[in-house]
Amino acid sequence: GAGVSQSPSNKVTEKGKDVELRCDPISGHTALYWYRQSLGQGLEFLIYFQGNSAPDKSGLPSDRFSAERTGGSVSTLTIQRTQQEDSAVYLCASSAGGAGGSYNEQFFGPGTRLTVL
């Protein structure tokens, strides 16, 4: 595809359930980022993958959150035992680089709106 895609676009779940959010980055982009946007707030960094390097997980709010990136392409963000405070829009972005070198623009997907009842 031409841009970053995310699925599902909306997800409603019950408290305590696990959810998986998917991100398909732009083909060839080596860097992938997950951000969270709570209602009326700015974006909060969650996790960052760069090529084959160990991901930067410093933004994950708790051990209920994890993410994988398979084959250097698609990424899945998993939230276990969801809580109501996890309700937010989860945005994914990708860029052509990131680890040193020159600047590369981050392109954002449309986000997944997660609602925990």
Add this chain to the structure above:
Amino acid sequence: AQTVTQSQPEMSVQEAETVTLSCTYDTSENNYYLFWYKQPPSRQMILVIRQEAYKQQNATENRFSVNFQKAAKSFSLKISDSQLGDTAMYFCAFMMLGGYMRFGAGTRLTVKP
């Protein structure tokens, strides 16, 4: 730690007029990037303008320009000839090269006809 502050939760402007959105940041680094992003109701994040900290010249993109004051750690966005399509949330962001973005809380801009 780097932080980004947008002190104006909401702003409004008449169509065709000029508006300035404020942003300040805190960092001890010397080389970094600053951004303004637009987020319309569609949720899509759209890059408006980028400024490299090592460049003294303020960035300009058509009707959008910035006033970058490195010593004051200030990075304001000026929108000239405001259009109805400029109505959106605007986020200021900071990034170290090779790192991730840190965003401000945003300013909701409404352009009135």
